[in-house]
Amino acid sequence: MIEANDDREARWLREVYQGEEARQLTVRSVVAGMLLGGVMSLSNLYIALKTGWSFGVTITAGILAFVIFGALRKLGLVRREFGMLENNAMQSVASAAGYMTGGGTVAAIPALMLATHTVIPGWTIFCWITSIAMLGVFMAIPMKRQMINQEGLKFPSGIAAAETLRGLHPEEAAAMDARRTDAPVTEGGTGDAAAAGRSLMISGGVAAAVTWLREARARWMPFNLPNELHFPFSMRGVAAARWSISFDTSLLLIAAGAIMGWRSAWSMMLGALVNYFWLAPHGVDVHAIAEVKYRLIAQWTVWFGSPLLLTSGLLSFAFSWRQIARAFSGLGTMFSRRAAATDDPMAAVEVPTQWFVGGVAVLTPIVMFFAAHFFHIAWWMSVLCVVLSFFIAIVACRATGETDTTPTGALGKITQLVFGVLAPGSITTNLMCASMSGGVAIHSADMLTDLKSGHLLGAKPRQQFIAQFFGVLAGSVFVVPAFRLLVPDYTVIGTPAVPAPAAISWEAVARVLSGGLSHLDPTARTLLAAGATLGIVMVLVERALPAKVRPFFPSAVGFGLAFTLQFSNSLAMFLGAVIALGLERWRPKLAERYTVPVSSGIIAGESLIGIAIKALARFGLLGA
Secondary structure, three states, X not given: OOOOHHHHHHHHHHXXXXXXXXXXXXXXXXXXXXXXXXXXXXXXXXXHHHHOOOOOOHHHHHHHHHXXXXXXXXXXXXXXXXXXXXXXXXXXHHHHHHHHHOOOOOOHHHHHHHHHOOOOOHXXXXXXXXXXXXXXXXXXXXXXXXXXXXXXXXXXXXXXXXXXXXXXXXXXXXXXXXXXXXXXXXXXXXXXXXXXXXXXXXXXXXXXXXXXXXXXXXXXXXXXXXXXXXXXXXXOOEEHHHHOOEEEOOHHHHHHHHHHOHHHHHHHHHHHHHHHHXXXXXXXXXXXXXXXXXXXXXXXXXXXXXXXXXXXXXXXXXXXXHHHHHHHHXXXXXXXXXXXXXXXXXXXXXXXXXXXXXXXXXXXXXXXXXXXXXXXXXXXXXXXXXXXXHHHHHHHHHHHHHHOOOOHHHHHHHHHHHHHHHOOOOHHHHHXXXXXXXXXXXXXXXXHHHHHHHHHHOOOXXXXXXXXXXXXXXXXXXXXXXXXXXXXXXXXXXXXXXOOHHHHHHHHHHHHHHHOHXXXXXXXXXXXHHHHHHHHHHHHHHHHOOOOOHHHXXXXXXXXXXXXXXXXXXXXXXXXXXXXXXXXXXXXXXXHHHHHHHHHHHHHHHHHHHHHHHHHHHOOXXXX
């Protein structure tokens, strides 16, 4: 027998909800979330500009907060234990901060700088990404009761975060379970959490030390580790290193490969082999690549990789039509709830629909103003983009709830296609409207993922909603100066220091949509057609294969991304995936316990010290 929606919500209030008196959004949870999330947003920015990938920060932040407050309590600096719901609220703040790279700082904004040869001021970036993120948080409001309370979508990362907190706080979890008829089984405990926290910090320290020895160049430094190890061969009479065929000694790339997963990593390695041992040399032979140099190679091979990513992403998205239909089927129900009715037991707990209406009503003119003032986008296009962003957010949240994947790449490309028709010739409108819809989608999906975790733990949704805004502000404060430091102008984009593969891909699509195919070199047009066709073929073949065979077929995303990356990057990430796979096969329990914490620590340690080195160099404290 299927339980009625109202009965399900009443049972949640009776058996799961921790009540108004439970400590949740406290000052220390907000401060900890802003600091931890802000710091980890720097890691996401750094690694996304390097590789095109970013990683969630929620579970890492929860483990770190538990370890830090445990240590402070032992030292007598805090008296009250950092509770489970406090940690959950902290995670909401931290995750919102960590995803502040989703509003365009790793794709649309550097793509615009590259396309227009301009520098976008930090204040402009701050206003743009902050307003978009807040709009995304508000747009998640009407989806929460439909997708979480009523349909019970999984949102796997939300479940994982909740189970992590239950493991960190077993006594509180047991007390909560005593009231429940369907209590989950909690695995792990504080010992596992402490070990994971220690491994994260140790690996972060090691990565920071290695990065300092590798990149901090000054007369007083006794020595520097090499940035890469060269292979002793050449192609077309040019040393392999000039083709970027070398081994990058960055621990961050190895750690990214370990988290990325085996299929994506080997697919990327396959793409790199095809690119640098066949396609790029062919480009040199036909004089499409004037000089063997990474930036010039990427500017040509992107016309194969970008259309492959575009067509494969859009076709995969189209095959999810049932998921899309389900996303919109509950649209009417979202707004028909008795949010203000006195007989609605959830009215005092849930975020009211009026907040959605008020938030969107206030933020839409603000976004319109920023779009017109900073990017000269017509007001009606901004309004249309806000409306389109809402529907895209519905699809993104549904996809995240069912698959734990937010298809911001494919959804952003849909917006690019729409505004390629409505605003032909305007790269700025094309990119920044796409960044709006992508940013709204990723923050709506992040909001619901956090609310899923809170729903399982009995948290008050309103406090998690408010927590997100603290995270948005913290993320912007951390990300914007770091972006300006890493990307001072367009000339560094597409270089080995800042490969920015997502930006190169977005800029290529925008250029085609705004200027048409006629301005492209004939060889680039050939690559575009071949890449677009292969993207379609790869999706169709994968769907035709038996489910047990599909893991052995290359991932279109991993394969296509390799045509915008250096060979050395793909090789290092492949090595990381090999190490993780070997550990999973021979020491599965050890891999489950330590792969993610150790990799996260390496990513955080290297990215933070890398940003610090650039800051010291900017102020003249480093440099030969």
